Amino acid sequence: MIRYFFISLFLAVFAALAILGFRGSFTTNRPIEIFPDMDHQAKFRPQSPTDFYANGSAARAPIDGTVAREMPAQNDYLHTGKIGDKWGDGIPLPIDADAMKRGQERFTINCAVCHGPAAYGNGIVKEYGLSTVANLQVARIRYMADGEIFNTITHGKNTMNAYGPNISVEDRWKIIAYLRAVQRSQNTLLSELPESLRAKYTPAAK
Numbered sequence: 001m002i003r004y005f006f007i008s009l010f011l012a013v014f015a016a017l018a019i020l021g022f023r024g025s026f027t028t029n030r031p032i033e034i035f036p037d038m039d040h041q042a043k044f045r046p047q048s049p050t051d052f053y054a055n056g057s058a059a060r061a062p063i064d065g066t067v068a069r070e071m072p073a074q075n076d077y078l079h080t081g082k083i084g085d086k087w088g089d090g091i092p093l094p095i096d097a098d099a100m101k102r103g104q105e106r107f108t109i110n111c112a113v114c115h116g117p118a119a120y121g122n123g124i125v126k127e128y129g130l131s132t133v134a135n136l137q138v139a140r141i142r143y144m145a146d147g148e149i150f151n152t153i154t155h156g157k158n159t160m161n162a163y164g165p166n167i168s169v170e171d172r173w174k175i176i177a178y179l180r181a182v183q184r185s186q187n188t189l190l191s192e193l194p195e196s197l198r199a200k201y202t203p204a205a206k
């Protein structure tokens with residue numbers, strides 16, 4: 001009795017292997033799929049036609065007002081630094097002492113490591129080999145439009161990474177306001193100071 005059991009077990013295994021095996025061989029027939037998993041899905045592929053939608057296209061346009069992640073929610077100066085297709089100038093936020101403090105704090109955390117506390121491009125990172133760090137006290141950057149600097153912080157530039165994902169829009173502008181103060185602190189004529197302060201400083205020797 002037990003012998004017949006083994007014979008039929010052997011035949012069953014042989015038949016199963018004969019039908020389901022040979023996965024490495026080529027055939028033009030459709031495979032027998034015992035477990036089709038998710039090989040066949042009712043889905044639309046991009047760029048392919050479909051009868052389902054009236055215009056015959058499987059691709060759908062985004063719903064009006066949809067904004068992709070990481071894209072500026074608005075296209076205005078505050079979010080892009082641009083007015084029309086030119087860099088704008090000016091800080092589009094009210095700047096008071098608190099805003100400057102915030103800018104100082106954020107600049108110290110995010111920028112000073114590379115650009116240095118007084119923005120001369122001599123931060124600690126430079127000593128460790130990032131030799132391309134820009135000196136932000138040069139005339140080109142001092143007279144650069146605020147909007148262009150906003151864009152550099154947001155998207156990075158050449159060898160500087162983008163800080164848009166890490167620093168909020170408002171903080172980026174406050175950093176610029178503070179950077180302007182830092183630049184000013186290194187480039188002010190004695191005659192531009194209020195009279196009461198002049199006595200405290202001696203002009204640098206020419």
Ligand code: HEC
Binds near residue numbers: 159
């Ligand atoms: C990890 C180092 C690093 C940090 C942090 C960093 N920068 Fe830079 N930055 C650079 C380097 C490097 C350059 C020079 C880019 C180039 O032209 O290759 C640069 C260039 C610049 C420029 C000049 C861009 C131009 O148009 O030439 C500005 C402005 C600037 N950084 C502002 C900032 C501000 C503001 C922050 C803080 C939010 C900041 N950077 C943080 C490395 C850094």
